Amino acid sequence: xxxxxxWKCDRDDSxxxxxxxxxxxxxxxxxxxxxxxxxxxxxxxxxxxxxxxxGLLLSKNKEQLIAACKGKPEVLLSLGEGDSEADSNVTxxxxxx
Amino acid sequence: xxxxxxWKCDRDDSxxxxxxxxxxxxxxxxxxxxxxxxxxxxxxxxxxxxxxxxGLLLSKNKEQLIAACKGKPEVLLSLGEGDSEADSNVTxxxxxx
Numbered sequence: 001x002x003x004x005x006x007w008k009c010d011r012d013d014s015x016x017x018x019x020x021x022x023x024x025x026x027x028x029x030x031x032x033x034x035x036x037x038x039x040x041x042x043x044x045x046x047x048x049x050x051x052x053x054x055g056l057l058l059s060k061n062k063e064q065l066i067a068a069c070k071g072k073p074e075v076l077l078s079l080g081e082g083d084s085e086a087d088s089n090v091t092x093x094x095x096x097x
Numbered sequence: 098x099x100x101x102x103x104w105k106c107d108r109d110d111s112x113x114x115x116x117x118x119x120x121x122x123x124x125x126x127x128x129x130x131x132x133x134x135x136x137x138x139x140x141x142x143x144x145x146x147x148x149x150x151x152g153l154l155l156s157k158n159k160e161q162l163i164a165a166c167k168g169k170p171e172v173l174l175s176l177g178e179g180d181s182e183a184d185s186n187v188t189x190x191x192x193x194x
Contacts, residue, residue: 027168034170042158042177043151054151056141061139062166068160070123073131080139 032059130154 005013007022008066011029018024036055039046048052058065103112104119108126113119131151136143143151155162164172 031170034165034173038173043154057140066163066166069163073128076131076135
C-alpha cells in the first residue's frame, strides 16, 4: 500500500495520476466552454446541449482546426478516416436539440 | 458607359469587382463547407441547416478560432462586444433544427 499523488480537474472532477495530463485536460475543457459560449451567443437558436457537444468536439480537435483555418481545410475532411483513435471524437447530439 | 471586369465566386455566384475580395470570399466558403462536413460527420444528429450555419460562423471568425486554439480562449468570449461589424456574424439557426 502507498499514498499516490493525484490531480483533479475541478471543472468536472476528472482525476489524473500526472499533472501534465490534468493540465492538458483542463485547458481542453476551458477551450470547449469558450466555444460553447461563442456558439450560444452567435448561433441563435442552438440548444445548450448541442452547443456543449460541438464545443467539446471543436476543442478536442483544435490542432486540426488551426491547420484548416491556416489554409488546409481538407484536414477536417480526412479526420477519423483510418484512424481508430479519432473515432472516439464522434459525439452523439441530443435528440431533444 | 464602360466595360468593367468582375469576378464571380462560383460556389454561390457572388459577384466582386476585384479579384482579391473574390478569392478571400471563395476561401471563406471553402473553409465553411469543410467545417460543415466535419460537423455532419462527427456531431451525430446535427441538422444540415445547423451544420451549414455553424460552418459559416466558424469560417468567418477563423482568426479568432486560431487565437483561441493557441491558448487565448477568451478571444471567443469578447467577440462582437462593442464591435458593430462583428454583429453581422450573429446567425439565426433554423427552428426546424
